[in-house]
Amino acid sequence: MEVSYKWLQEYIELPESPEEVGKRLTGTGLEVEGIEKIEAIPGGLAGVVIGQVLTCEKHPDADKLSITTVDVGGDQPLNIVCGAPNVAAGQKVVVALVGATLHPTNGAGTPAEPFQIKKAKIRGAASEGMICAEDEIGLGTSHAGIMVLDTDVPNGTPAASYFNLEADYQIAIGLTPNRIDAASHLGVARDLKAALNRPLRWPSVDAFAVQNQDLTLDVRVEAPEACPRYTGLTISGLSVGESPDWLKQRLLSIGLNPINNVVDVTNFVCHDLGQPLHAFDADKITGGQVIVKTLPEGTPFVTLDGVERKLTATDLMICNGAAEPAEAAMCIAGVFGGQTSGVTTATTRIFLESAYFSPTSVRKTAQHHGLKTDASFRFERGTDPNMPVFALKRAALLIQAVAGGTISSDITDIYPQPIEPFRVVVRYRNVDRLIGIRIDRDEIHRILEALDIQAEDRTDEGFVAVVPPYRVDVTREADVTEEILRIYGLDNVPLSAHLGADSLSEFPATDPNQLQSRVGQALAANGFFEILTLSLTRPSYHNAIRQILPGADVTLLNPLSEELSVMRQTLLFSALETLVYNSNRRQKDLSVFEFGKVYYKADSDNGTGKYVEKMRLSLAMMGNQQAESWLTKGQPIAFHDLATAVQRVLNLFRIRTFDTQPADATLFQYGLTYLVNKKPLVSLGLVQPKLTRLVDLKQPVFYADFDWEALLKQYSAKARYEEVPRFPEVRRDLSLVLDQAVTFEQISRLAYQTERKLLRTVNVFDVYEGENLGAGKKSYSVSFTLQDPTQTLTDAAIDKTMQRLMSTFEKDLGAVIRK
CATH class of the missing domain: 3.50.40.10 (Phenylalanyl-trna Synthetase, Chain B, domain 3)
Structure with missing residues (x-):
């Protein structure tokens, strides 16, 4: 909401600057978000004054020019060359001094290109300013001649003052919904009246009178x-x-x-x-x-x-x-x-x-x-x-x-049923308790009276506050206390004299905001852009994935539109809408992340479920991971690019091991869900095309959805350090021919179960399927990294370990080992 500084001055005396007024308003709870100078005309006629022509003679070398001397209130008159036909000695005129910037108007009254007045020589005669026509200073459209004023104001008087063009200031107030009483200049002046302890000047309507009854409805x-x-x-x-x-x-x-x-x-x-x-x-x-x-x-x-x-x-x-x-x-x-x-x-x-x-x-x-x-x-x-x-x-x-x-x-x-004021019982002890200090009782009542809140039935314990009905937000004892405090001033409430370490709130061992900042910085450093989207979304999105949603929709009782009528249960569609917006503007290579809440109503037997909101982290990637150049072709984003970003996030939480299972096919064409202690931590994969088509996005999208609260539970602030191994690692490779249904996760899990002491990592570096393997078969090329922290591995120990692994794969997975 915007208010005018000069308009406010009609209601209350304000010798303070607009900036000082803004600080007082912010102190009362009407937060000032900005102050902008408003000029009646561009430039505000800065450097333009009222002067008087002392002499006027024809220019010897130009028939249409005159050489004048003009008194502008200085020590010496100015020499000014003027081309107006109506200039004459003795006139009061408007003079633009050297350095002034003028904002003229054209014949239609619209602004023209501004120009600055400089010292000049015109046909050999010095000119130290300019005698102005009304269009040259933006006051009108006439250029028939200079402005000749009928006035006796002193020479040198600013033109802005003469024409009553003093600048105003627009004060932007971030009005909160509860303070509708301040949605006017009178309302803002009421707060200033209480804060500055000055009287309010109401506009008079004493002149109102009914002249006749000729038009009675x-x-x-x-x-x-x-x-x-x-x-x-x-x-x-x-x-x-x-x-x-x-x-x-x-x-x-x-x-x-x-x-x-x-x-x-x-x-x-x-x-x-x-x-x-x-x-x-x-x-x-x-x-x-x-x-x-x-x-x-x-x-x-x-x-x-x-x-x-x-x-x-x-x-x-x-x-x-x-x-x-x-x-x-x-x-x-x-x-x-x-x-x-x-x-x-x-x-x-x-x-x-x-x-x-x-x-x-x-x-x-x-x-x-x-x-x-x-x-x-x-x-x-x-x-x-x-x-x-x-x-x-x-x-x-x-x-x-x-x-x-x-x-x-x-x-x-x-007005058949007049609306009565609110009556609120107030106890001084509760006022003292909520504010934290004891405010003098007379000061309390001065503040309330300045806010048009009357006190009745006063006793040593308290009083009854009679609140005018225009203060729709003051209906409880705590509201009256807030009114007292915001005018008394939060800055006037001192800190406790006994403030110590035990007075401070306990800080959590894990700071979610700090971790969120670290994750955001890490993602931004790796090419991701953070997005912030609305929590409101379309019901059609939820209908497309209804079978996997955790509960019922939270539907707005008074939606602004059908497209924004439910609270989101997933961040997926927020990300897709952002991607399609950018894709439609030829920004097709994009990686984004968002921290945001999802909302749903938990199911219950009696139908009265509890409302739930949970924090999530989402990543979304589309287009090329590497832009096309003269050296390389564009490299499309693949699943492993998203998996790498996910692993970076997990590394920040020191999560090194986890189980995997296929991601839900409702959301993903293919993908994985990472689990810790059998609970899902993050799901990632390629989004189903039917879901991207809901937002008219034609590009494939890779998406990851983190359970942020589960991530926080896994984080430990205690760092674990291990000595750098003194003995080398050894790598051995195996090629395993398996049924197509066998996953690499099964191989990895079985390997770690078989060899717990020496096995450090298991990695698949090639997958092959072909007719020569036989129907329903595929081949995994798997590397195993072995290391003993106490000694150098011998060939015998390595061979024994690999033999045990091969035997397990053959027995439990039906693997054929290819040398």
Whole structure:
């Protein structure tokens, strides 16, 4: 949310700089994310002053030029050559000094190329500045001559000050959902009032008066639950057109584009007071009736953006007296206006609405139709039910000021059941306990009073806080304590005088964040890019792998769209969407990783399963492992490239041994699952093409999915050191002809079981299948590394070990040993 520094100054005295104000706001919980200088015109007329022409003579060598001397408030007048036909002695003029950068406009009023004023000689005459026309300084489009001012301001007065072009500052606040009360300049000023202990200046509506009763409408509320309060009035004889400069500047300072004077006033008041309003063309209100009600399911309604929407039976609508529902609908209450009832340049009479709508009703409607507006943003979080009439009067006065007209009806105020303030019992001992120190009781009540929170039934033990209904987030004792603390200042709460090592929290033996950082750095160093994706995904993804998911989907009750309606149960599709996005932009060689959570609802007998979230690590690779060059061809990524990356991660956790089994065929065309203590640690392999086709990805993808929590359990912070072996290793190779069903994992496991003392590693370096081996057979070429840490191996010991291995392979696997 953006607020204007100068706009805030209308509510409260602020001698502090925008940066200082930003620090105070951040201290109160309204975190300032940035401050940007806003200039009325580019450059802000820096280096441009008001001067007076002292002398003016024709240039001896140029008929259209004049040589002038100009007093700009300095010790000596400036010599300036001027080509304007209307320059004359005695004039007050606008002068750009040497060094000033001007931002001119062209004939259409749009910015032209800026230029800098320099000392120059023009036809032999020295020129030390420039007397300006209005287009040359960006104030207009005229270039008929220099600007001649009717003023007696001192020479040297900055032009920005003379033209009232002081810079404003846009303050960007990261507004949290609970602080909707601060979604306006008044709301932000309220916090500054409490933090700075200064009075607040409310805008006056004392001038409001009803001029006549010429346009009185019949206003009814048929859905009071969805619209607890509805107010309105009419204004006749107004003229819709362009807004004055001050109003346009206010809107532009917070990033809003002016539309017309009536609509601009409603937008202004929305951001001024936090109360959204809507103006209807009164001549388009059929039957002179305004009815707040719901319409039948499926009623078509065209909104201001020209889109036809089908209404639900719970959508609250502002309607006229037409019999047909489609013709009666004028506005989706608190969300968006209709195309046929809005204010246009032909409008001369309006009905101005100011209401309090139920947050639940507005939220449900806005989410169903996918509409997010300034009005719905405020209504669905909870506006001030006591503000509508004051905002209505303020808006009516402003509309009269900028568009003319007369107020032609009394204020209609339908408020059958007033919303009462929240009453919260507060105990001082609980305030002291939560804050950590004892704050003076008078200071507590000063803070609360500054925040419009009254204290009743005060005793030595506590009081009852009466919280105004616009503070929808302050309903508990802890909330009141938070209000006290954020204004008192977190920085003013000292650390304990007895702080010591025993006061600090215990640090875990294994720091998950540190390990995550180490793994991320290792992957990034080996060509992987980290990605961060949404936890929301499509139900169709889960349906494709339903049989292997651990539980039921966690479905959103109020999804933004069908594509983002469930919480993900796997990181696979997040990775695939990232890969296809890059592939569609000709980035086809890519390796990515992501740390992220998956979510599901655990199965249970009674159907009320527990919600579960687990941390996972995923790797995904596609394209070439090595780019094509003049020296080598592109080398496509293969399974062993992914397996190498997986092994790097396992090495960081000091995991050297594990069992393997084939990966689940639902996800992988082929692959492996690594197990430790019979529990899956990571699954890796080539993703099934039918899954990549779900995201329209045509390239093969290799994917690995780690159980991050299981990895952390395997990690030991204690490093193990072994002495460097003093005796050499010995390698022996065997070629084994086996049934095709026998895997290398079986060979490796059997080898380690047979020889536990000398066998260090087992590796397959070739696999062969051919007709000469016989049907259903294949050949493994396997290397065995042997080593004795206590002595050099003899040929006899080596032969004995290899003979035992061969016998085991022949007996248990039916192997034929080929020499």
